[in-house]
Amino acid sequence: MRSIFFTLPCFLLLLGTPGQAQEPLLTKDEAIALVLESNLGIKVAQNTRKIDENNANILNSGYLPTVTGNAGGSIDVQNTEGQLASGDSRRADGAETRRYNASVSVNYTLFDGLGRYYNYKSFKERSQQSELEVRQTIENTILQLFTVYYEASRLTENTKNLEQALEISKQRLRRARYQFEYGQNTGLDVLNAEVDINTDSINLLNSRQLLRNTMRDLNLILNRELSEVFVTDTTVNFVPGLQMENMHNEAKENNVRIKINEKGMNINKLNIKAARSAFLPTIGLTGTYGWNESNNNSPLAFLIQNTATGVTGAVNLTWNLFDGGRAITGIKNVKIGYENQELLMKQVEQEVERDIRNAWDSYTNTLYVLEVQKKNLQTNQNNFNRTDERYKLGQVTSIEFRQAQLNLLNAELAESQAKYNAKLAELQMLQISGQLLNVDF
Structure with a gap:
């Protein structure tokens, strides 16, 4: 019967201190550099920004002229018969006429009611808005990165x-076995120790599995x-010297959501002005250089070959006096769009106000909890x-020893959790205040 106390599953013995090769350290700076270089979401946002930059280029503004080249040729074969003034008649069968032409035309709009001017400025605003959206994507990705990074760090500490x-x-099991061998305790202490080892081993296995999963999430x-x-x-x-008033002011000035909506309001203002250009005339210039040649082998033709070249130019004015009301409807709609943008701006400002206050309260609360958990850990360690010491002297029972061990373990896990909760609360507050990319991690 005694032999049962000396038997443990093999996998429990392997959970001691496994011999593993030293794994490379992924520092915070390296993680940031990797995510900025390789994250797919950031790459998509950057490509979208490039599209908006292209749209804001002078080549897409309408300020440059258009140049068109045209060329053509035709062959005309006819049977003709004609009568001269002298009374003689002539006939030509299969008379062939060849005609060739080529021209280059230049068109330039001098004035279009300032529509292209405001559209060009709108493209510029959209390009700047796209840069802010890239910044927003980077901020969200970095916050996501450190949420997973610090979770991996927490699980690393928990595993240790x-x-x-x-x-x-x-x-404790080895001590209980020796005491049982020398008759200093019953087999109950050995059984309790084995049960506790089973529990600790399962907890360790689960922690290692969670750590591997989190590492994959980070990759x-x-x-x-x-x-x-x-x-x-x-x-x-932690970032030193943070104050609520400063964070509140920074959020109003630098929060990326507010900045993006400000650009949206500017774009809607320009859209209203661009829509009004429909009520003004359009003035344009056109110029053409052309070449024409005709060859006719008919004996009835007055000219056998004719070649002409020349330049033509024109100024044209177009004024759409009434388009059935489409321009009026368009202006009304863009004005409503601007009103919606104003309402959305107020909503975003209120949400940011709420978020920064909630984030500050969460930050200060987690810091307080961290200090309490540090003291609690020290108390449980002592x-x-x-x-x-008393257990070694036989002054406390194995149950009391196990309770003290569990209290210490729970205090270590709680202190680790509080530390990373406080750091994540700090990062969330820095993001809302627009300062996330300006601090060291």
Whole structure:
């Protein structure tokens, strides 16, 4: 019967301190550089910005003239018969006439009611808005990156704490076995120790699995091979000197959502002005250089060959006095669009106001919780050290020792969780205030 106390599943023995090759450290700066270079969402946003930059180019403004080249040729074969003034008649069968022409035309709009001017400015505003959208994508991606990065760091710390807990449980089992061998306790202490080792081993296995899954999530954000192995930095540094008033003012000035909506309002203003150009005339210039040649082998033709070249120019004015009301309807619609943009702007400002206040409260609360958990961890560490000494002297039971061990483990996990919660709350507040890209991580 005694042999059952000395048997453990093989997989539990392997959970001690596994021999693994040293994995490379993925620093925060390296993670940021990788995500800016390789993240697919950021690349899509940057390509969209390039499209808007192309649209804002002078080549898409309507300010440049258009040049058109035309060329053509024809062959005409006819049977003709004619009578001369002398009374003689002549007949030509299969008389062939060849005609050739070529021309180059230039068209330029001098004035179109300022429509192209406001459209060009609207393209410029849209290009700047697109840059802000890229910044928004980068901010969201970096926040997502560090949410996963710090989760990997937290799980790394948890795994180490669980490994230490398992090692403590193994030492306790060895002590219980020796005491049982020398008749100092019953087999119940050995059984309890084995049960606790099973529990610690399962917790460790689950933590390692969660860590591997999180590493794959991080590789996905970085657009790397999912099987890439690395370790994350568990050091957390907080930005010093943050104040609510400053964060509130920064949010009003630099929040990317507010900036994007400001550009949207500017675009709608320009759209109203561009729509009004429909009530004004359009003045344009046209110029053409042409060449024409005709060859006729008919004996009845007055000219056998005729060649002409020349330049023509014209100024034209077009004024659409009434288009059935489409221009009026268009102006009304763009004005409504501007009103909607104003309402959306007010909504965004209120949401940002709420978000920055909530983020500040969350940030200060998590910092307070972190300080409490640090003190709690120290208290539980001291309690476990004293309990461990008394357990070795036989002054406390194995149940009391296990409770002190669990209290310490829970305190370590809670302190780690509080640390990363506080850092993520800080990053969320910095994003809302528009300062996320201006701080060290």
